[in-house]
Amino acid sequence: MERKQSTPSTDIILKNQLIIEDIRRINQEYQLKKKRNKKFNITTYGCQMNEHDSEKLKGMLCQMGYDETDKRENSDLVIFNTCCVRENAELKVYGNLGHLKSFKRKNPNAIIAVCGCMMQQEHVVKEIKKTYKHVDLVFGTHNIHNFPKLLSQAMNSDNMLVDVWDSEGEIIEGLPVIRKLDVKAFVNIMYGCNNFCTYCIVPYTRGRERSRDPEVILSEVKDLVADGVKEITLLGQNVNSYGNTFDNGYTFADLLKAVNEIEGLERIRFMTSHPKDISDDVIDAIAECEKLCEHVHLPVQSGSNNMLKAMNRKYTREHYLDLIRKIKTKVPNATISTDLIIGFPGETDQDIEDTIDLIKEVEYDASYTFIYSVRTGTPAAEYDNQIDEKVKHERFEKVLNVINDIISRKNKTLKDEVLEILVEGQSSKDKTILTGRTRGFRTVNFPGDESDIGKLVKVKITNPRSFSLMGEKVE
Numbered sequence: 038m039e040r041k042q043s044t045p046s047t048d049i050i051l052k053n054q055l056i057i058e059d060i061r062r063i064n065q066e067y068q069l070k071k072k073r074n075k076k077f078n079i080t081t082y083g084c085q086m087n088e089h090d091s092e093k094l095k096g097m098l099c100q101m102g103y104d105e106t107d108k109r110e111n112s113d114l115v116i117f118n119t120c121c122v123r124e125n126a127e128l129k130v131y132g133n134l135g136h137l138k139s140f141k142r143k144n145p146n147a148i149i150a151v152c153g154c155m156m157q158q159e160h161v162v163k164e165i166k167k168t169y170k171h172v173d174l175v176f177g178t179h180n181i182h183n184f185p186k187l188l189s190q191a192m193n194s195d196n197m198l199v200d201v202w203d204s205e206g207e208i209i210e211g212l213p214v215i216r217k218l219d220v221k222a223f224v225n226i227m228y229g230c231n232n233f234c235t236y237c238i239v240p241y242t243r244g245r246e247r248s249r250d251p252e253v254i255l256s257e258v259k260d261l262v263a264d265g266v267k268e269i270t271l272l273g274q275n276v277n278s279y280g281n282t283f284d285n286g287y288t289f290a291d292l293l294k295a296v297n298e299i300e301g302l303e304r305i306r307f308m309t310s311h312p313k314d315i316s317d318d319v320i321d322a323i324a325e326c327e328k329l330c331e332h333v334h335l336p337v338q339s340g341s342n343n344m345l346k347a348m349n350r351k352y353t354r355e356h357y358l359d360l361i362r363k364i365k366t367k368v369p370n371a372t373i374s375t376d377l378i379i380g381f382p383g384e385t386d387q388d389i390e391d392t393i394d395l396i397k398e399v400e401y402d403a404s405y406t407f408i409y410s411v412r413t414g415t416p417a418a419e420y421d422n423q424i425d426e427k428v429k430h431e432r433f434e435k436v437l438n439v440i441n442d443i444i445s446r447k448n449k450t451l452k453d454e455v456l457e458i459l460v461e462g463q464s465s466k467d468k469t470i471l472t473g474r475t476r477g478f479r480t481v482n483f484p485g486d487e488s489d490i491g492k493l494v495k496v497k498i499t500n501p502r503s504f505s506l507m508g509e510k511v512e
């Protein structure tokens with residue numbers, strides 16, 4: 038009989054499976070004694086990449102015989118999957134770890150684990166070792182596939198186990214995943230980033246760019262569609278350089294076209310695009326592929342060439358505006374959203390005027406506007422021309438007012454228009470109101486019942502508000 042040679046990925050999965058079985062046996066004994074399964078609780082901070090990593094952890098834990106609980110205090114295993122992009126999330130992690138000191142005293146057999154981007158930073162690991170000695174396991178973003186082995190070691194040790202890899206290995210496919218099934222789902226198409234924007238920690242914590250095999254992505258999307266998912270967002274730090282690590286010339290535009298062929302899928306989105314890399318082929322794909330939504334999230338960060346240079350963004354405002362003109366010509370009904378950083382080191386009043394000028398020219402439909410905050414470990418953290426907090430906030434208010442005026446004015450023009458909405462669920466405040474999004478990514482609320490959740494419906498806009506639209510279902 039011919040034996041199939043196992044790839045490193047399948048080797049890892051097989052070894053994992055053996056450890057998962059061992060832990061499952063231990064948990065079964067526990068179940069027989071205590072008449073309940075062991076429970077785990079995961080708190081996830083940050084982006085969709087982290088959400089997906091948590092789905093993998095959940096998949097492995099369920100195979101080990103754990104049940105998920107939303108009550109941290111009832112858990113046998115508490116995991117924090119951390120993010121270091123925003124300072125706020127970092128502080129919350131430290132706060133939560135502090136609170137768990139008394140929990141660990143009362144439950145000495147419980148395991149406390151911390152993983153994710155924060156752990157890829159040396160100073161964070163040092164701080165955890167020094168101040169949070171009750172933590173049992175620390176691991177990073179590059180060795181999440183080793184979680185069963187790490188957990189098994191942590192269960193059998195009285196000391197904190199720290200295993201953080203400096204660099205990424207190959208992409209490990211085939212880990213069990215537990216997804217919260219929804220109308221829409223996110224699918225990672227690549228990991229890491231090669232761009233080194235001077236404010237960003239991602240290249241240091243998520244490693245260099247690696248693209249997933251298109252066949253694996255397409256099969257994941259097909260499985261999700263078979264499970265009822267209607268909208269897929271293809272996810273990467275810089276989706277436009279998807280395929281750069283392949284030697285067969287397969288590009289992001291090729292992937293978009295292939296996903297567009299999947300039967301039963303209604304909508305495709307993608308995030309995030311880098312203005313230096315988005316190609317004409319991708320813009321053409323948006324114009325041609327009927328499932329690709331006419332919404333482009335194209336983070337500009339600043340409208341000033343001086344700031345773009347200081348941020349190492351590798352494009353100019355002129356290049357960015359050319360792209361916007363190209364998108365608007367080829368896809369006339371496209372909506373455009375962006376990310377902006379206000380108060381970057383060295384920013385002047387003129388730089389802010391340039392940003393406002395660009396915002397007015399593009400007429401964004403949405404913007405995620407952030408006040409710059411220092412991220413330890415990034416080049417910009419070392420710049421000695423940091424901006425005073427008060428000035429940052431004044432500039433932020435000024436920019437926000439301009440954006441909000443534009444969004445509000447554009448929303449008003451939609452009154453009486455009939456738009457296609459993918460119904461995502463009921464409003465959290467009022468169960469008689471359904472909520473969903475247009476192809477252009479605008480939120481629309483309208484009266485309706487839960488039988489419409491997951492469906493595409495036509496809604497007439499009756500009351501356009503500043504940040505959402507109210508409407509009535511017409512069919």
Ligand code: SF4
Pocket residue numbers: 230231232233234237238239240274275311
């Ligand atoms: S493109 Fe820049 S901002 Fe985006 S992940 Fe890469 S380094 Fe960070």
